Amino acid sequence: MPTLYRNGRVRTPAARDATALLVDGGVIKWVGQEAAAAEQVGADVVDLDGALVTAAFVDAHVHATSTGLALTGLDLRAAGSLAEALAALDKSARAARGRPILGSGWDETRWPEQRPPTAAELDRASYGGAVYLARVDVHSAVASSSLMAAVPRLRDLTGYRADGWQRGPAHDAVRDAAQGALSAGQRRDAQRAALRAAAALGIACVHEMAGPVISSADDLLGLLALSADEPVPEVIGYWGELRGIDTARELGAVGAGGDLFCDGSLGSHTAALHEPYADRPDSSGLLRFDTAEVAEHIALCAAAELQAGFHAIGDAAVDQVLDAVDLVSERRGRPAGVGHRIEHAEFVRDPARLAASGLTASMQPVFDTLWGGPDGMYAARLGAARARRLNRFADLDAAGVPFVFGSDAPVTELGPWAAVRAAAYPSDPAAAITPQAAFTAHTEAGGRAAGRDGEGVLVPGRPATFAVWRAGEPVADTGQPAADAAVSGLPDIAPGRELPTCLATVRSGRPIFDAGLLSA
Numbered sequence: 001m002p003t004l005y006r007n008g009r010v011r012t013p014a015a016r017d018a019t020a021l022l023v024d025g026g027v028i029k030w031v032g033q034e035a036a037a038a039e040q041v042g043a044d045v046v047d048l049d050g051a052l053v054t055a056a057f058v059d060a061h062v063h064a065t066s067t068g069l070a071l072t073g074l075d076l077r078a079a080g081s082l083a084e085a086l087a088a089l090d091k092s093a094r095a096a097r098g099r100p101i102l103g104s105g106w107d108e109t110r111w112p113e114q115r116p117p118t119a120a121e122l123d124r125a126s127y128g129g130a131v132y133l134a135r136v137d138v139h140s141a142v143a144s145s146s147l148m149a150a151v152p153r154l155r156d157l158t159g160y161r162a163d164g165w166q167r168g169p170a171h172d173a174v175r176d177a178a179q180g181a182l183s184a185g186q187r188r189d190a191q192r193a194a195l196r197a198a199a200a201l202g203i204a205c206v207h208e209m210a211g212p213v214i215s216s217a218d219d220l221l222g223l224l225a226l227s228a229d230e231p232v233p234e235v236i237g238y239w240g241e242l243r244g245i246d247t248a249r250e251l252g253a254v255g256a257g258g259d260l261f262c263d264g265s266l267g268s269h270t271a272a273l274h275e276p277y278a279d280r281p282d283s284s285g286l287l288r289f290d291t292a293e294v295a296e297h298i299a300l301c302a303a304a305e306l307q308a309g310f311h312a313i314g315d316a317a318v319d320q321v322l323d324a325v326d327l328v329s330e331r332r333g334r335p336a337g338v339g340h341r342i343e344h345a346e347f348v349r350d351p352a353r354l355a356a357s358g359l360t361a362s363m364q365p366v367f368d369t370l371w372g373g374p375d376g377m378y379a380a381r382l383g384a385a386r387a388r389r390l391n392r393f394a395d396l397d398a399a400g401v402p403f404v405f406g407s408d409a410p411v412t413e414l415g416p417w418a419a420v421r422a423a424a425y426p427s428d429p430a431a432a433i434t435p436q437a438a439f440t441a442h443t444e445a446g447g448r449a450a451g452r453d454g455e456g457v458l459v460p461g462r463p464a465t466f467a468v469w470r471a472g473e474p475v476a477d478t479g480q481p482a483a484d485a486a487v488s489g490l491p492d493i494a495p496g497r498e499l500p501t502c503l504a505t506v507r508s509g510r511p512i513f514d515a516g517l518l519s520a
Contacts, residue, residue, distance in 0.1 A: 001044055002029065003509070006037045008048030008468070011055070011490070012458040021053065023464040026509035030460055046518055051503055052469040052491065054439075055456045056204035057416035058446020060362050061258075061343060061406030064208055064223050064235070065179075065215055066104065066138065068190030070410040071197055074103030077136065077413075082113040086125045089117075089133070093126040100147070100181040101126060104134040104410050107267070109377050119145050119164025132178035138411055139265035140167045143174040151177050167270055168286060172213040179215065184222070191223050195232035198414050199513035202467030202502040204233050205446060207362075207406065209258040209343070210251075211240030220251050231512045233505075236450045238309060242289065242297055245304045254450055256301050257309025259343060261288050263317035266346075266381045267371070271314035273347075278383040285314050294324035298336055302328070307451060309341035309362070315349050318342065322350075325357045341449060344408075346390045351399035360449050361396060361403040365422035365438070366412040372427035393423050393433045404449040405442040416442050417499040425495050435475075435490050464509040468517060471500035 002024035010018035012031050019034040022043060070077075074092045079085040085106055092101050108116045122131045122144040131144035142164045148154055151173045159168030166174050182190075198206055210220040220237050227235035238258030239248040248256035263285055264270025269277055272285040294310065301308035312318045321342050328336035338358030345361040348354050354361065368391045371377040378387035396403055405419050423438035433441075444456030458466055471491035491500055505513040 002042065003046060004037060004043040005046045005048055005053065005468075006034060008051050008053050009474070010053045010458060014459040021458065021464075021466075023506075023509050026464055028458060028460050028462055028464045031458060047520075048468060048517070051517065052471045052474075052500065053458070053466055054202075054469065055443040055458055056465045056467045056505055056507070057202050057442050058205045058207070058404075058456065059198060059203050059406045059409070059414065059416065059442075060207045060404045060446050060449055061209055061364060062194070062198075062206045062409045062414075063138070063214060064194040064206065065182075065187055065190045065219055066134075067197075067409040067414065068192070068194035069102050070104050071193045072190060074101060074133075075105050075410075076103055076133065077105035077107075079106060079111075081111050082108075082115065082117060085111075085133075086117055086121055089122065089125040089131065093129055093131075096129065098129060100130040100132070100178060102132050102178050102182070104138060105136050106133060106142075107136045107377075109267070109380065116142050116165055119143060119148065119162075122164065130178070130181065132174060134175070135268055136411060137265035137267040139270055140165060140171050140268035141174060142166070143178075147174055147177060167268055168264070176213065179219075184218075187219055187222060188226065191226055192230070192232070194409070194414075195226065195230075195235070196513075198233050199505045200502060200515075201414055201416060202469065202500075202505050203414065203416060204465045204467070204505055204507040204512065205236065206233050207236045207238060207258070207446070207450060209238050209240060210253070211238075211259055212244075213261070214240060214259055217247065217251055220253070224252060231507075231510060233512060234507060238307070240309070240311070242293060243300060245300050245306060248306055249304070253306075255307030255309050255341070256297070256304070257307055257341065259311045260297070260309060262294065262310050262312045262320055263287055263314050265313060267377055269381070271347075272316035272320070273314045273382075274316045274319070275386075277381055278386075279380055284316070287317060287320060289320075291320050291323050291327070294321060295327040298324060298328045298340065299331070301340070302332075302336065307340055309343055311343045313344045313346045315347040318345055318348055318354070321359070322353055322357055325359065329357075339451060345396075345403075347386075348392065348396065349389075351392070351395045351401055354396065355400040359401075361401050362406060362449060363391065363393070363403055364406055364408045364412060365391065365393070365419045365426070366407065366415070367391060368426045368431075369418070369422045370412065376427070388428055391426065392431045393426065393438075394431050397433050397437060402445070402448070403441055404445040405438070417493060421493045421495065421499070424493065435493060439490055465507050467502055467506070468504040469500035470503055472497070
């Protein structure tokens with residue numbers, strides 16, 4: 001039966017000052033002012049009680065199982081010291097009763113000890129159990145002695161350290177071992193927790209960045225099935241494996257890419273740089289592939305009509321992806337990056353070159369909130385001058401780079417309004433974009449980034465996928481053209497202001513979260 005949502009504030013380009021919308025068969029049939037709502041007869045009615053209705057958010061970069069494990073298990077982001085982290089592990093170990101413990105979120109740069117735990121300390125706190133604790137960037141981790149012992153020939157892998165702090169291929173191996181110890185039920189429970197948490201934040205779609213060194217084929221298949229069977233956000237899958245075209249197709253992924261790691265992270269000193277790290281002059285990070293391999297992968301994906309996508313954070317990694325795109329472009333006679341993605345793209349030396357490539361930049365604005373600024377981790381790793389060149393949203397926008405926003409959860413917490421605010425009010429005001437541009441990057445652009453146009457805007461004929469918010473009065477954007485006035489009024493999300501609270505989330509006409517508004 002059709003449903004009329006009335007007595008609200010609907011953010012739509014279809015009608016000025018719209019207060020109601022009609023949904024039928026999962027599609028928006030009508031949107032307009034309250035006075036015309038009486039003409040929409042024969043429908044169930046939901047009184048929005050003045051709430052704001054917007055397009056639902058798309059989180060374009062998540063790791064659902066790891067996010068769910070952080071939500072339901074050992075999350076060390078709140079630990080203020082190494083001692084607190086070990087105490088939290090001790091508590092988890094007692095509750096686990098011998099089961100493997102997977103945790104994440106520690107950041108040694110925020111601790112007075114300025115170091116992570118050692119394997120020996122994990123052994124003591126877990127009573128000899130198998131423990132995997134990922135750093136906040138999930139590009140390195142500390143493993144207990146029993147977990148390391150379960151990985152054949154771990155000592156021979158690049159990045160191995162006897163003290164337990166593993167990077168690069170050694171980290172991949174211990175992560176595989178830790179996740180392999182999870183039961184199917186544990187994975188399903190974690191995935192359900194992550195998707196339900198996303199829905200409660202107004203997110204109706206997530207792009208899952210899966211892959212053989214991130215999760216597993218079974219993990220992605222289970223997540224896609226959960227999304228199809230239960231009232232949770234839609235999952236669009238990516239499989240990050242070099243030349244993994246056949247596997248991506250078999251899994252139903254839209255891309256053979258996503259978190260296909262060209263490099264690592266700045267926090268773990270594994271992002272690839274042209275110049276050495278300021279705090280580790282002996283290291284410039286690591287490129288995982290040859291440029292010819294990256295180019296081959298792009299060409300294979302294009303031939304298979306799949307998206308390619310690459311994780312690239314450091315300037316050397318970003319330039320490698322652009323070099324590979326140039327190689328393929330020369331062969332094809334047109335920009336080869338169109339329809340493909342570059343994940344994170346934090347350190348872009350030449351925004352105009354990125355724009356010319358045709359690649360979409362999939363970015364995480366909260367990275368800047370957590371680690372930007374003159375006293376942040378980026379400045380410690382790179383020096384203040386280089387750190388200011390990261391996450392330049394305004395520069396990319398001015399150059400014409402298409403970009404889309406996500407969280408990289410569990411690296412940062414799910415929270416789309418926080419990401420919109422982070423891009424509109426970054427650590428360097430010169431890098432800011434308008435709240436409207438940031439909102440679009442976290443909604444409508446999410447569909448485009450997955451090759452699906454026409455989504456993320458509340459107009460008749462489009463999917464009825466939206467979120468309802470308790471929010472402050474809209475703030476006019478004087479920089480918007482008059483024709484866009486109907487969609488320019490977002491609530492004030494400046495630092496210090498309370499962010500909107502989600503009251504309901506609807507996916508293609510079907511509620512996937514309700515705080516009591518829809519069932520009142």
